[in-house]
Amino acid sequence: MGFQKFARGTAAMALVMGAATAAQAEPLKIALVETLSGPQASTGLLYRDAVKYQIGKINEAGGFGGEPIELLEFDNQGGPVGAADRVRAAISEGATVILQGSSSAVAGQVTEDVRKYNLRNAGNEVIYINLGGEAMELTGSKCHYYHFRTSPNAAIRVNTLLDGMKEADVLGDNVYAMNQNYSWGVDVQDNTVAAADRLGFTVVEQTLHDVNKIQDFSPYVQRIQAADADTVITGNWSNDLLLLMKAASGAGIDARFGTAFLDQPGNIGNAGAVAEGHFLSAPFNPEVNPEETAPFMEDYKSVTGHYPSYVEPATVFGMMLLQEALKEVEPTENGLNAADLAVALENATAETPMGTISMRGADHQAILPMIVQEVSLDAQYKADDTEYGFVPIKVISAADAEQPVQDSCQMKRPG
Amino acid sequence: MKYAPLLLLVTVAVLIALPWLVSGSMLNAAVQMLIAALFAMAFGLLCGQAGMLSFGHAAYFGVGAFAAVHAMNAFGGEGLLPTPLLPLVGGATGLVSGLLAGYFSTKRTGVYFAMITLALAELLHALAPHLKTVFGGEAGVSSFRMPAWGIGFGSLNDVYFLTLVWTLLCIGLLYLFSKTPLGRLALGLRENAHRLRFLGYNTHALGTLIFAISAMFAGIAGALQSMNIEAANYVVLESHISTAVVLNSFIGGVRVFLGPAIGGAVMTFFGHVTSDLTRVWLLYQGIIFVLVMMFLPRGLVGELVERIRNPSGEGLARTLSTLLARLVSLAIAAFGAVFLIEFLQRFLSPEYRAGVTDGNWPDIALFSYDWAPLSVLPWAFGLGLFGIGIALVTMVNRRVAARKEAQA
Numbered sequence: 085m086g087f088q089k090f091a092r093g094t095a096a097m098a099l100v101m102g103a104a105t106a107a108q109a110e111p112l113k114i115a116l117v118e119t120l121s122g123p124q125a126s127t128g129l130l131y132r133d134a135v136k137y138q139i140g141k142i143n144e145a146g147g148f149g150g151e152p153i154e155l156l157e158f159d160n161q162g163g164p165v166g167a168a169d170r171v172r173a174a175i176s177e178g179a180t181v182i183l184q185g186s187s188s189a190v191a192g193q194v195t196e197d198v199r200k201y202n203l204r205n206a207g208n209e210v211i212y213i214n215l216g217g218e219a220m221e222l223t224g225s226k227c228h229y230y231h232f233r234t235s236p237n238a239a240i241r242v243n244t245l246l247d248g249m250k251e252a253d254v255l256g257d258n259v260y261a262m263n264q265n266y267s268w269g270v271d272v273q274d275n276t277v278a279a280a281d282r283l284g285f286t287v288v289e290q291t292l293h294d295v296n297k298i299q300d301f302s303p304y305v306q307r308i309q310a311a312d313a314d315t316v317i318t319g320n321w322s323n324d325l326l327l328l329m330k331a332a333s334g335a336g337i338d339a340r341f342g343t344a345f346l347d348q349p350g351n352i353g354n355a356g357a358v359a360e361g362h363f364l365s366a367p368f369n370p371e372v373n374p375e376e377t378a379p380f381m382e383d384y385k386s387v388t389g390h391y392p393s394y395v396e397p398a399t400v401f402g403m404m405l406l407q408e409a410l411k412e413v414e415p416t417e418n419g420l421n422a423a424d425l426a427v428a429l430e431n432a433t434a435e436t437p438m439g440t441i442s443m444r445g446a447d448h449q450a451i452l453p454m455i456v457q458e459v460s461l462d463a464q465y466k467a468d469d470t471e472y473g474f475v476p477i478k479v480i481s482a483a484d485a486e487q488p489v490q491d492s493c494q495m496k497r498p499g
Numbered sequence: 500m501k502y503a504p505l506l507l508l509v510t511v512a513v514l515i516a517l518p519w520l521v522s523g524s525m526l527n528a529a530v531q532m533l534i535a536a537l538f539a540m541a542f543g544l545l546c547g548q549a550g551m552l553s554f555g556h557a558a559y560f561g562v563g564a565f566a567a568v569h570a571m572n573a574f575g576g577e578g579l580l581p582t583p584l585l586p587l588v589g590g591a592t593g594l595v596s597g598l599l600a601g602y603f604s605t606k607r608t609g610v611y612f613a614m615i616t617l618a619l620a621e622l623l624h625a626l627a628p629h630l631k632t633v634f635g636g637e638a639g640v641s642s643f644r645m646p647a648w649g650i651g652f653g654s655l656n657d658v659y660f661l662t663l664v665w666t667l668l669c670i671g672l673l674y675l676f677s678k679t680p681l682g683r684l685a686l687g688l689r690e691n692a693h694r695l696r697f698l699g700y701n702t703h704a705l706g707t708l709i710f711a712i713s714a715m716f717a718g719i720a721g722a723l724q725s726m727n728i729e730a731a732n733y734v735v736l737e738s739h740i741s742t743a744v745v746l747n748s749f750i751g752g753v754r755v756f757l758g759p760a761i762g763g764a765v766m767t768f769f770g771h772v773t774s775d776l777t778r779v780w781l782l783y784q785g786i787i788f789v790l791v792m793m794f795l796p797r798g799l800v801g802e803l804v805e806r807i808r809n810p811s812g813e814g815l816a817r818t819l820s821t822l823l824a825r826l827v828s829l830a831i832a833a834f835g836a837v838f839l840i841e842f843l844q845r846f847l848s849p850e851y852r853a854g855v856t857d858g859n860w861p862d863i864a865l866f867s868y869d870w871a872p873l874s875v876l877p878w879a880f881g882l883g884l885f886g887i888g889i890a891l892v893t894m895v896n897r898r899v900a901a902r903k904e905a906q907a
Contacts, residue, residue: 121778133850164639165735169527169771170730172655176523191731192638196730199645204653219637226638266628267636295628375837389849 095482111151111417112140113408114181115174116196117167120159121385126349127186127395131215132157133388135395138403140387142410148494149415160184164193171197175210180420181406184393185235188268191217192226193465199228209422211429213406215399220271220490223447227493230422232429232443234450235395236367238271241454241489242317246279247363248478249315249342254363256314258468260339262328263319265292272319272344273316288313296323301331307331313339326354333358347394352459353468359459360472368397368438369455369476370465376437383463391465395430399451401441404434405450423498440482447493454485464470514663518656520755528771530659532764533666534724539748539763540673541716546745547753548677549709550689551605552613555620556717557740562596562623563589564725564735565634565720571642571726581647586665586722593718594711601710605703608692620741627733639732642725662723669716670760677756678710685709746784750791750799761800779844783837824895832888839881846872 101319116135120129138153140229143152156179158170174182184194191214198212214222214233219243222234236244249255261276263269269292277287288311288361288485293305298304305328310317320328329341341362352359354483370381384392384400392400409428413420441452456478461474504571519528538560545551563586570588574580582587604615627634634640644652651657676682684705685697696702725731744763751762773780795802810818845851845863854861862869863877870877 121774121781125778157775159778161770161774163734163737164730164732165531165724165728166774168730169531172527173524189638189639189734192635192641193728193730193732195638196641197728200729217638221638226641267631267638294625297625386647389852389854 086379093237099383110178110415111154111405112148112181112415112420113154113156113177114180114183115156115158115171115177115179116183117158117160117174117190118184119162119186119190120157121320122162122326124162124186125337130349130396131183131185131399132476133212133390134392135215136236136402137384137387138407142403142407145407147421148410160190160199162187162190164190164276167193168197171201175201180210180422181425182210182214185214185216185399187414188217188219188222191219191222192423195222195226195228195231198230203229209426211422211425215400215402218394219267220393221267221492223449224490224492226494229449229495229497230426232441232448232450234441234452235398236454237486237487238268238319238344238450238454239275240320240452240485241365242272242275243279243455244454244485245342245344246276246283246478247384247480247484248365248454249363250283250285251341252456252458252477253284254315254340255285255342256340257285258311258313258315259285260308260311260313260316261287261290261294261318262308264321264324266295269295278319285315293324298324298327301328302335302486304328305331305335305337308339309335315340315342319344321348323468326351329355329358329362339400344440345394346360346459347467347474349394350468352470352472356467356472360461362459363456363477364459364474365454365456365480365498366398366474367401367452367454368392369457369474371463371474372455372476373439374438380437391498393467397438401434401436401438401452402450404436405429405441408432408434439479442482444486444489446489447495449489451482453482454480456480509657511667514667518659521891522749522876523655526655526659528768529722530655531771532767533662534720534727535744535747535763536760537666537669537723537763537864538717538720538744539751539759540670540757541713541720542677542744543759544582544673544685545710545713545715545751545754547660547755547759548689549685549706549713550711553604553616553708553710553713553741554738554745555588555600555616555618555741555742556713557598557736557738558620558623559593559597559714560724560740560744561627561731561733563593563721564720565640566592566820567722568640568642568729569633571729572640572897573646574814575649577643577645582644582659582742583647584652585726586719589720590715591721593717593721594715595716597711597714598707599830601707601714604610605706605710613907615768617741620736620738621776622734624733624738627736634733634780635731639730641730644726644729652722656740658727662727665719665723669719671717673716674756681705681708689722692771707752726900748798749800750788752801752804754797755804757800758798758800762798763819774830779840782840819897821899825892828888828891828895830888831891832885835881835888836867837885839878839885842870842877842881851904 116132119125119133135141139153139155147153156174156177158174160167160170166189171194174199182198184190195212198210202209209230212231213229218233218235218237220238261273263273273290280287282296289307318341325343343362343364346362346364381391390407409425409432412428413424432444433440439453441450444451457476459472459475460475461471463475466473517529522830532711542556546555570580593866600619604612607615616674646652669725687704688705692702732871747763747766748759752758860872862871865871
């Protein structure tokens with residue numbers, strides 16, 4: 085009798101305590117493994133600003149499971165070795181979601197580390213949200229179930245850019261593909277060539293040049309001139325883009341540039357009038373849908389001190405996708421179960437100022453609207469304190485921007 | 500130096516017990532410290548013992564890393580090359596590439612030698628992004644450590660012990676090498692290559708051989724790294740990897756045997772700890788290098804060995820008290836400087852600037868106090884501590900100098 089009462093009492097206690105732990109779930113930890121120091125830090129810090137901004141929003145809306153989300157920051161020191169180290173540190177500190185974006189080299193390391201960790205620790209998986217590594221193979225031969233890319237990739241960038249320029253009637257018949265000789269540049273070139281038949285232009289010449297080594301682009305500009313190109317499609321970034329545009333302007337050729345990264349901070353400030361009339365395809369433009377975009381711009385500025393630009397808007401939208409997915413997930417007593425979140429993320433859609441974005445289940449590539457835009461004096465929001473900014477030419481809906489799943493992606497699904 | 504074997508034994512014992520002593524994150528740092536130590540030792544053989552300053556050692560490190568990763572994929576941890584023996588592939592590739600590169604670069608000495616090593620490394624670095632099948636493109640080549648010999652190699656502990664065994668083995672081999680006639684000749688090459696040639700030695704062959712052996716150990720270090728992170732990416736060939744090993748070796752002391760290893764380990768640890776604490780850790784790293792080069796040109800270990808070999812003749816108590824006084828005053832100055840730098844960095848950061856509205860400057864939290872940036876207090880505090888520290892150091896130095904003069 086005495087024992088029975090005791091046993092019943094203990095069972096009741098255990099039940100109550102179990103319920104208590106379930107209600108008081110572990111706070112969700114999200115780790116940002118970015119390049120926060122050294123020469124490449126400027127982009128990494130933009131990712132950090134955007135991630136902090138949107139996690140602040142998620143926490144204002146109640147966080148996850150009633151607890152605010154904890155953001156852990158790790159400095160990957162700019163390379164894959166530091167990133168591998170920091171991913172381990174992040175996981176050992178209890179992070180279930182890892183965010184990174186500023187380099188495809190680091191992204192390649194992080195996605196593989198996460199894949200291997202999940203193989204070795206079934207039941208305790210972690211999720212990697214790739215905010216900006218745009219290399220095709222990350223959703224191609226390297227794709228796996230726990231990797232999600234929320235940024236566009238080379239195929240989306242190039243095809244939307246060409247579509248928009250074609251529709252604005254500025255593409256012309258002769259297109260020159262000028263790119264940096266590594267995987268990204270090759271991806272851009274391949275996609276340009278592949279679109280030629282569909283859009284009815286000829287690729288007059290393809291050039292792959294050294295990455296960040298060339299100081300004088302005039303020989304390349306001469307080839308553009310000799311090929312009589314109307315448009316130059318380039319995936320170049322940083323100095324390779326600036327020097328190429330300056331050399332072209334110096335030689336007085338009027339070929340129009342279609343670019344992927346013209347909005348990187350400093351580019352317009354550096355190029356000035358040289359950039360006028362050139363095109364860009366990006367997931368954001370502040371003049372699209374002003375009723376929703378303008379408040380977003382101002383709110384972002386009030387929190388971070390600057391208007392969102394370059395990778396920041398897409399990062400915020402990617403985090404919105406995570407926010408929507410988290411709403412669909414119930415916390416377990418050990419906090420977030422990554423497998424549940426992966427299912428929710430696969431089916432997530434989010435309403436952004438640019439339109440609806442969603443995650444594609446087949447290869448975990450985000451399907452997002454892209455805005456083809458032109459550098460112009462008429463822009464409402466100026467870039468880099470110059471008189472130039474980006475004017476939207478065409479908004480390409482998420483459905484139209486979508487590109488087919490790569491055959492090389494053989495995703496193993498659990499179960 | 501009669502305590503050296505005992506000290507060595509204790510160090511090895513601590514290293515073996517480390518997985519039970521420290522957290523996972525620190526063990527992870529320890530793996531990288533060991534790899535950096537071995538890489539620096541390989542560099543030290545070339546630069547410290549043979550006096551050939553190479554600015555392109557990342558090439559051999561990288562070649563070893565890629566060889567190991569490809570071998571890991573080809574053999575799957577079985578057959579002729581089970582997982583624990585994979586560093587041999589890195590070593591062999593390093594040796595072969597070192598023989599080739601060494602043949603060309605050791606035809607010249609001094610600055611010209613350094614230029615050739617730099618050029619060869621840059622050649623590889625420029626070539627790598629173009630050879631996607633070998634170097635894997637931007638996302639790199641990745642691999643998977645397979646179990647072998649009944650060990651899983653999935654956990655960090657397994658990786659740590661693998662790295663530890665290889666690093667200790669290689670450092671031991673390097674020590675033995677320095678005692679061989681060839682190792683002795685390396686010193687001759689450093690001190691006076693002309694005389695060596697007059698004595699009938701083929702200095703070019705000698706230089707090539709030492710270069711190749713150094714490259715071999717660099718290759719083993721590279722292999723250990725790619726086994727640790729289970730991947731290799733062509734950024735490993737970047738020039739800053741070459742620079743880091745030069746800095747690490749010189750900070751440790753390139754002319755004493757374990758100097759480079761300790762330099763590599765200490766600076767890797769420094770980066771590991773500080774990079775998550777502050778955004779300006781690279782600045783501190785640079786300041787440390789400049790200070791070491793200015794005031795301890797023999798390096799940290801080099802200076803220590805020198806002090807032990809040539810005691811100041813003042814007795815242990817006095818030496819220790821002077822050392823303590825110096826360290827304390829330096830710590831005060833360092834704290835003042837760190838405070839100033841961190842305060843300035845926070846003050847100038849865009850996040851802080853975003854919070855400033857209409858001349859209202861919010862307080863800055865630093866070292867668990869809130870400081871008003873417009874008051875004189877934080878600036879005076881930092882500058883004051885720095886000044887007091889420097890003044891104390893000068894005072895100690897003057898007293899030591901005065902004592903020496905009195906003795907003389």
